[in-house]
Amino acid sequence: MQHFDVIIVFVVLVFILISLYKELLGAAFTFFVAVMVLGFFGVLTPSEILAGFANEQIAVIMMLLLLGDAIRQISVIEIFFSRIFPRTSGYRGFLSRIMFWIGGFSAFLNNTPLVAVMMPYVHNWSKRNNISPSKLLLPLSYAAILGGCVTLIGTSTNLIVNGMVIDQTIFPDMEPLHMFDFFWVGFPMLIIGFLYLFFFAHKLLPDRNPLNQEITESERKYMVEAVVRKSSKLIGKTVEECGFSNERGLFLAEVMRGKYTLQVFDKDFVLEAGDLLRFAGESEEIANLLSDGSGLTLPTVGMMSKLKRADVVEIVISHNSSLISKQVKEVNFRGKYDSVLLAMHRNGERVIGKLEEVKLKAGDVILLLAGDDFMSRSQDDIDFYLISKVKEVRKPERYKIWTLFGGTLLAIFLSALNLIPLFMGLLVVLVVINILKVVSAKDLPKNIDYNLAVIIALSLALGTAMIKTGVADMVADVLISIFFPLGKIAVLTGIYLITTLLAAYITNKAAVAIVFPISLTAAHTLGLNPLPFALVVSFAAAANFLTPIGYQTNLMVYGPGGYNFKDFFKIGWPLTIIYMVVTIVILNYMYF
Structure with missing residues (x-):
């Protein structure tokens, strides 16, 4: 046998x-x-x-x-x-x-x-x-x-x-x-x-x-505005040092400094606090500007930058939209759709003037930062059509970061010292993050x-x-x-x-x-x-x-x-x- x-x-x-x-x-x-x-x-x-x-x-x-x-x-x-x-x-x-x-x-x-x-x-x-x-x-x-x-x-x-x-x-x-x-x-x-x-x-x-090169090469170029913060790490740096001179990412087209609009062709151009920068960029790059580490503020976003969770979405203005010929600031995206405009693409045409003063046209593709109520408010709307969701933006509270990271590292440290079993330490961390609602308990399983x-x-x-x-x-x-x-x-x-x-x-x-x-x-x-x-x-x-x-x-x-x-x-x-x-x-x- x-x-x-x-x-x-x-x-x-x-x-x-x-x-x-x-x-x-x-x-x-x-x-x-x-x-x-x-x-x-x-x-x-x-x-x-x-x-x-x-x-x-x-x-x-x-x-x-x-x-x-x-x-x-x-x-x-x-x-x-x-x-x-x-x-x-x-x-x-x-x-x-x-x-x-x-x-x-x-x-x-x-x-x-x-x-x-x-x-x-x-x-x-x-x-x-x-x-x-x-x-x-x-x-x-x-x-x-x-x-x-x-x-x-x-x-x-x-x-x-x-x-x-x-x-x-x-x-x-x-x-x-x-x-x-x-x-x-x-x-x-x-x-x-x-x-x-x-x-x-x-x-x-x-x-x-890569296999997806053709897709990335054909992505739409959007026009977006951003202001250099007073405390920004970009102040005093050249366009090249900031990475804005490369046309495959974020390309700096012009700078509005006070009353003057400056066309940026020199990679040694030095940025100053308060400069309004106008970029041509892809949707993913523009979404990255929302991070605190970018050193830039998007003036159209306002208080929605404080949201704990939001989506960056693409929409296109319909041919019979009531928004056609209206300035962006007249549309009131925030009050009507729980969203704000981030950037605009107009079929290869150059968008002239400040974004909030631009008059919308049929076929304009717009990037929006959308809150939780965007989908319910725009579901039956015929003024525009949703193309895609580009990215989810989260801004976790500090206590969530410290609880999750600190708890995990503490459990590992105590286990390394043989003070508690790793199993018990991690179990406690999971219980705590559920009690404090760091993550959804329903999503974990x-x-x-x-x-x-x-x-x-x-x-x-x-x-x-x-x-x-x-x-x-x-x-x-x-x-x-x-x-x-x-x-x-x-x-x-x-x-x-x-x-x-x-x-x-x-x-x-x-x-x-x-x-x-x-x-x-x-x-x-x-x-x-x-x-x-x-x-x-x-x-x-x-x-x-x-x-x-x-x-x-x-x-x-x-x-x-x-x-x-x-x-x-x-x-x-x-x-x-x-x-x-x-x-x-x-x-x-x-x-x-």
């Missing part, structure tokens, strides 16, 4: 590899079918299958993802990025900031929403500076991956490995992984990865237009990644089956017979290579599920410290640079950057080899 169980486990492993590589079934359903087969043939009992769902690390991963989504909802990261990433700087300067901030944040926050928030900034900066986004988007993903490997909570892969450490029975006295067990490899590699990308990314990455929870729980069950049937022992023995004659370092190297290849072409979670029990069994057979054997699996699975399908942030930048598989391999394989060498050397020095 034991031999039959071994055969079943091997068949299941082959099925998982083929299904994930060929994308025959979704990852969650693949693991569901695999574990169902193991249960059907009695390899696993029902309690062993369900044991993974009670694992504390799964709950920790889900809570970290919920907190990451809460941070995204209140737009605090977006506001922060708009201030720390300047409109102008050289390629290497911008790349340095990406590596520093995204790498740092990813050590303590889920890296997927960080990359999602940063992608528009990278794309817009690329357009303004005539640099292909393909030169920056892949380094953005790599920075998130490198930062995530620095701490226990930086990536779900590390937490999955910790969950397997807690559940394993081979080393009964083995302690759970601590917050900074990963630091001694992760932090040096963050620095080395930074240097590698800083010096080689521009040479190795393609100069290629919608953002739970149930597929991820299922994959992790069933991965733990698969690991149990491999250990229980002796499959892990068999594979470990083969691994040891091949690599051990070359030394302990060779065994770790073999484990790293197998894990990173599986992670690159299936998923990192599946790679961990398959290799972790083998790695720990090898440590037991050799009578060695199991900690480096657990860590090497985690690093090999999480530090995934070889393919776009190996890690979720790689997949996110794959299409927008116009990349192909060769691009990832070209820049990813040297970084993978460097990461493997550094990992093996440091783990060998620290634990053997």
